[in-house]
Amino acid sequence: MRLSLTLLLLVILISAQAQKISGKIEGHNKGEMDIVLTMFGFDKLVKIGTLGSGGEFEIDLSSNPAETLSKEDFDVFISKLSYEFQYGCGNPDDFPEGEAQIARDAGFIALWANDTWAGSLIPVSDPNLQPWMEDNGYNDPIQASFYKVLLLTQDVELQKKCTNFDYYNDEDIEIEIEYDLHLKKGLNLIQYKLESIYKTDPDIRASFPTKVKMTNAGENPEIIWMATYFY
Numbered sequence: 001m002r003l004s005l006t007l008l009l010l011v012i013l014i015s016a017q018a019q020k021i022s023g024k025i026e027g028h029n030k031g032e033m034d035i036v037l038t039m040f041g042f043d044k045l046v047k048i049g050t051l052g053s054g055g056e057f058e059i060d061l062s063s064n065p066a067e068t069l070s071k072e073d074f075d076v077f078i079s080k081l082s083y084e085f086q087y088g089c090g091n092p093d094d095f096p097e098g099e100a101q102i103a104r105d106a107g108f109i110a111l112w113a114n115d116t117w118a119g120s121l122i123p124v125s126d127p128n129l130q131p132w133m134e135d136n137g138y139n140d141p142i143q144a145s146f147y148k149v150l151l152l153t154q155d156v157e158l159q160k161k162c163t164n165f166d167y168y169n170d171e172d173i174e175i176e177i178e179y180d181l182h183l184k185k186g187l188n189l190i191q192y193k194l195e196s197i198y199k200t201d202p203d204i205r206a207s208f209p210t211k212v213k214m215t216n217a218g219e220n221p222e223i224i225w226m227a228t229y230f231y
Contacts, residue, residue, distance in 0.1 A: 019188070020059070020061070021057075021061070031053050032052055032113070033118055035057065037065075039065075039077065039107045040073065040077055046106075048109075061189060062187070063187065064151075065186075075101075078101050080101060081100065082095040083103075085150075086192060087164065087212045089164060104150070105150060106148065111227070117230065118229065119227060119230050120227075123146065123189075123224070123226075129142055129194075133146055134228070136208070141208065147190065148192065149188065153185060154185050156183040160178070161176070161177065174210065175210050177214075178211075178214065190214055
């Protein structure tokens with residue numbers, strides 16, 4: 001299966017409240033597709049937008065998919081807030097807000113066509129971050145941002161700093177984690193800013209972030225969307 005990449009050259013405008021996104025993928029020739037979230041599995045896709053045959057797309061994150069879940073599905077999919085960030089505190093006691101079952105990482109922003117996962121959208125501030133996003137075991141990150149969708153079942157104000165660790169060359173390397181988030185009930189687009197990178201010997205492992213800050217994406221709306229196709 002051949003993998004092709006298309007860079008979204010248009011800067012996206014994001015509303016901090018409604019979180020509506022529109023733009024165009026230059027060179028898109030794969031036909032019309034739905035833009036979906038896979039956080040509840042492939043039999044419960046959450047449609048958040050459409051991609052036209054000419055590359056124009058629209059995404060709307062103003063809904064609250066948790067409201068449509070049965071109690072059984074809610075118990076399966078909704079978890080502690082602390083578990084649903086890509087980067088968390090090393091000591092669970094540093095994150096008491098994480099005890100409530102109120103969150104779900106939305107996972108991939110998938111392109112869906114002909115009842116098939118046809119590709120993905122990868123929102124970043126610099127296209128050179130994409131290789132690390134796709135495989136952080138072999139590719140080095142850079143000082144840039146990536147973006148993820150997080151589902152909340154209630155509003156949350158989260159300002160916190162803590163530490164975690166990554167293991168390299170027989171020692172624990174400290175990672176600084178900072179949250180500065182105003183999360184609303186429903187879908188939230190979160191910016192993960194990689195502010196510092198630990199350089200490693202590439203023969204041992206890839207480099208990794210040692211300082212990460214999470215903020216609302218509405219505070220920095222200039223996003224480059226990378227499209228990865230699976231055919």
